Amino acid sequence: MPDLRRKALSNLSFDDLRSETLNCTRCALAETRTQVVFGTGAPNAQLMFVGEAPGEQEDLSGEPFVGRAGKLLTRCIEEVGLTRADVYITNVLKCRPPGNRNPLLVEIEACRPHLNAQLDLIRPAVIVTLGNFATRLLLSTKEGITKLRGIEVPFGEYGAVLIPMLHPAAVLRNGGTALAQTRSDFVLAKRALGRIGTVPR
Ligand code: URA
Numbered sequence: 001m002p003d004l005r006r007k008a009l010s011n012l013s014f015d016d017l018r019s020e021t022l023n024c025t026r027c028a029l030a031e032t033r034t035q036v037v038f039g040t041g042a043p044n045a046q047l048m049f050v051g052e053a054p055g056e057q058e059d060l061s062g063e064p065f066v067g068r069a070g071k072l073l074t075r076c077i078e079e080v081g082l083t084r085a086d087v088y089i090t091n092v093l094k095c096r097p098p099g100n101r102n103p104l105l106v107e108i109e110a111c112r113p114h115l116n117a118q119l120d121l122i123r124p125a126v127i128v129t130l131g132n133f134a135t136r137l138l139l140s141t142k143e144g145i146t147k148l149r150g151i152e153v154p155f156g157e158y159g160a161v162l163i164p165m166l167h168p169a170a171v172l173r174n175g176g177t178a179l180a181q182t183r184s185d186f187v188l189a190k191r192a193l194g195r196i197g198t199v200p201r
Contacts, residue, residue, distance in 0.1 A: 009117040014043045017117050021094055027110035029095035035062045039090030039118060047082070047193055048124035049073065050115065050134040052167065053093035053103050064089045069168035073130070076168075076182060080190040088122055090115065092133050103133055112137070125160055125196040126189050131167025138162060145170075149185060152192055158199050163189050 007020060022036045037054040040063050049065075057067035065073045074084055093103050093111050115137075119127070129135040132145045139153060139162065148164040155162040165185045171178045 009113045010120065012117065014121050017114070017121065021114050024094065024114070027095075027107045029093065029097060029107060032098050033095040034059045036094050037062055037064050037091065037096075038094060038114075039064060039088060041084060041088035042086060043088070043122060045086065045088035045122060046125040046196075046198060047086070047128065047189065048088040048090070048119070048122055048126070049128045049130060050138065051089070051091040051130045052133045053091050053100075054096040055100050056096065059096035064091055065168070069172060072168040072172055076186050079183065080186045082190075088118075088124065090118055092137055108133070108137060119156075123158065123160070123199055125199045126192045127155055127160060127162045128185075128189055129162060129164045131165075131170065135164040139164070149181060150188070152188065159196060160199055161192050161196065163192065165189075 009017060009020060012020065018038050021038045024030060024036060037058045051065060054064060055067050055069075057070070058064055064070070073089075077084060077087060092115060093107055094114055095111075097103055097107070127138065129138055135145050135148055136142060138155070139148070141148070145164055145166060149166055152161045152163050154160075163185060166178055166182055168182070171182050
């Protein structure tokens, strides 16, 4: 039975989507979060990163990727000549799962309209999925990130590409080769940006 009190999220302005998301009660994470982490960066960014879910630091600050993994992500963005203000950063889940457990299917499904609406409004030329959850969701696959990283996949109907990358937390854990792979994937993303340029809006 559809919940008729739920507002459709497609066709909202960016600001209205943001305020709908900040007040969201579509799943039980609304009861345990400190705050919703909607996303940060340029609403017209050509490069968009999609992570898994806010962690403790993000839940407290309201900003995605501000903890240790976030610092690595920021460094990689800067190594290819960009800043966090040039790109858009968000997550599959907008609220922190208690104890940083993995997102549940029911939470991913409840949160998906928020991510879909962000993608529709931002229309990035290049979408980078960080880790298994974002990659599997946006590519509708069960394949793991270690097999999928390092490639460019056509995405959507307007000429965008999706580039799956290792999650920065996994890069921190594994170092060495994982870091080298991520650096090379950032170069791939920068090249795709240069090649695709601005997509029609
Ligand atoms: N990990 C994520 O996937 N997202 C964040 O915002 C922080 C850590």
